[in-house]
Amino acid sequence: MKEISNNTNSIVSKVWAFCNTLRDDGVGYGDYLEQLTYLLFLKMADEYSKPPYNRKLEIPKKYSWDSLTEKKGAELEVHYTNLLRDLGQGKGILGQIFTKSQNKIQDPAKLSKLIDMIDKENWLMMGVKDKGDIYEGILEKNAEDTKSGAGQYFTPRALIKCMVECLRPEPMKTIGDPACGTGGFFLAAYDFITENHKLDKEQNKFLKYSTFYGNEIVASTRRLALMNLFLHNIGDIDSDNFISSADALIASPSKTVDYILANPPFGKKSSMTFTNEEGEQEKEDLTYNRQDFWVTTSNKQLNFVQHIKTMLKSDGQAAVVLPDNVLFEGGAGETIRKKLLETTDLHTILRLPTGIFYANGVKANVLFFDNKPASKNPWTKEVWVYDYRTNIHHTLKKNRLQLDNLKDFISCYSTSNRKKRKETWSESNPDGRWRKFSYDEIIKRDKTSLDITWIKDKSLADLDNLPDPDEIANDILENLESATESLRTIIMSLNSK
Numbered sequence: 001m002k003e004i005s006n007n008t009n010s011i012v013s014k015v016w017a018f019c020n021t022l023r024d025d026g027v028g029y030g031d032y033l034e035q036l037t038y039l040l041f042l043k044m045a046d047e048y049s050k051p052p053y054n055r056k057l058e059i060p061k062k063y064s065w066d067s068l069t070e071k072k073g074a075e076l077e078v079h080y081t082n083l084l085r086d087l088g089q090g091k092g093i094l095g096q097i098f099t100k101s102q103n104k105i106q107d108p109a110k111l112s113k114l115i116d117m118i119d120k121e122n123w124l125m126m127g128v129k130d131k132g133d134i135y136e137g138i139l140e141k142n143a144e145d146t147k148s149g150a151g152q153y154f155t156p157r158a159l160i161k162c163m164v165e166c167l168r169p170e171p172m173k174t175i176g177d178p179a180c181g182t183g184g185f186f187l188a189a190y191d192f193i194t195e196n197h198k199l200d201k202e203q204n205k206f207l208k209y210s211t212f213y214g215n216e217i218v219a220s221t222r223r224l225a226l227m228n229l230f231l232h233n234i235g236d237i238d239s240d241n242f243i244s245s246a247d248a249l250i251a252s253p254s255k256t257v258d259y260i261l262a263n264p265p266f267g268k269k270s271s272m273t274f275t276n277e278e279g280e281q282e283k284e285d286l287t288y289n290r291q292d293f294w295v296t297t298s299n300k301q302l303n304f305v306q307h308i309k310t311m312l313k314s315d316g317q318a319a320v321v322l323p324d325n326v327l328f329e330g331g332a333g334e335t336i337r338k339k340l341l342e343t344t345d346l347h348t349i350l351r352l353p354t355g356i357f358y359a360n361g362v363k364a365n366v367l368f369f370d371n372k373p374a375s376k377n378p379w380t381k382e383v384w385v386y387d388y389r390t391n392i393h394h395t396l397k398k399n400r401l402q403l404d405n406l407k408d409f410i411s412c413y414s415t416s417n418r419k420k421r422k423e424t425w426s427e428s429n430p431d432g433r434w435r436k437f438s439y440d441e442i443i444k445r446d447k448t449s450l451d452i453t454w455i456k457d458k459s460l461a462d463l464d465n466l467p468d469p470d471e472i473a474n475d476i477l478e479n480l481e482s483a484t485e486s487l488r489t490i491i492m493s494l495n496s497k
Helices: 006-023 029-048 065-069 073-087 092-098 108-119 128-144 157-167 184-196 201-209 219-231 300-311 332-343 403-413 439-443 469-495
Strands: 175-177 212-215 257-262 271-275 281-285 312-323 344-351 364-371 382-387 434-438
Touching: 006 029, 006 108, 006 128, 029 065, 029 092, 029 108, 029 128, 029 219, 065 073, 065 108, 073 092, 073 108, 092 219, 128 219, 157 184, 157 257, 157 312, 157 364, 157 403, 175 184, 184 201, 184 212, 184 219, 184 257, 257 300, 300 312, 300 332, 332 344, 332 439, 382 403, 382 439, 434 439
Parallel strands: 175 212, 175 257, 257 312, 344 382
Antiparallel strands: 271 281, 312 364, 344 364, 382 434
16 A cells, blocks of 8 residues: 655644644534635646646636635635635536535634645645545544544445455446445545556546446535545546435436445434424434335335345446344345345345444444346355454454454455355354355245354353453443434334324
């Protein structure tokens, strides 16, 4: 992996130091990220308009970068506020990044200092990787800021890289993510393709403009995704935008793709809030009536599973992070699991440990499946399960998930030839983490449950080798938060009836 240059390291330090200064004024990471996004975009647009690029861009002269560097005090604050409002009316990626933008830095002196800090660097001369690393670093810090709730849009980068390494996307193929957050899966796929293939001119153009298609309904998150991709050389300053603001679940996909890499939002119910006749806020379950879905349900994750199936080309491949309830829930859940086993080759499940997501209490898995054409017989012949949960302890502070932790799974996955897979579990090695189950074995399970475990939980049996107290406390907290979330869902469901 390319090391960040000393110059870039000093820029990261400056960007961070200033972020902490603004936090004293009540400007959170999320707000800071947005202001940084607007100003970085304008500075890079300014660099594009000069030699050797000499590009004509849609930014009015009165809102040029120079117009910001020349003003100070109240005049700067008024000018910047007007600039944000007017540029939000623009077309292409420009209008999308500035849509509904607001100035959150109320102190003109600090706004001027931020502009000056950005002005001192030539961002186009900086390596794509370095620019991206600066921005990704701030995105991760934003995710860590639990009060902002931004963590729900951030998938651990080690897990993303693992999923991409297993799918191994190829040039000239399309990649989709119906809930793309800040664009983490797209960036990892982009890096994988550029690092593993020598691309010609046509392939480079396709990768830049025609490979990625996503949805993100949260406006501020979508803005960060567009900027994140732009900084990583995906799309262009005046190109069409390829991340829709529409709810992906509302309608059938307008185009199908070769790969899906996704971590749909956690939270089981799709709902909308409205004010009733008594003036009180009420929530109502949202169900999506889609002719191309197997079942109608208000369970958001089950709907995402159905939607992802419809997004894939007939030979498309998917790797999707999904919570445990998708693996065991009855009713609509059982129907969807059966249909998935029949119509796709659901070949692999990676059981993830707790403590790796910023959203607490999450128990999740990665499902890998290949779409197939219509057939009378089920396409899934066997499901391989890798249990990286039992007796595994990760925390975000002390023992973060690293790509090295998942290397054994990637090796077992055997991307080059899945027929050569070998179980590490056996009667003589009951703690082996890699085990296969036939289609017939799974269909016979209660509710066709894919929530499969076989390794003995040592913390229950070996009192002499208990985990550290903080790990036990974290596990208890995770379970309590998971139970609280389930209880909240039940209460909401009862209140809406």
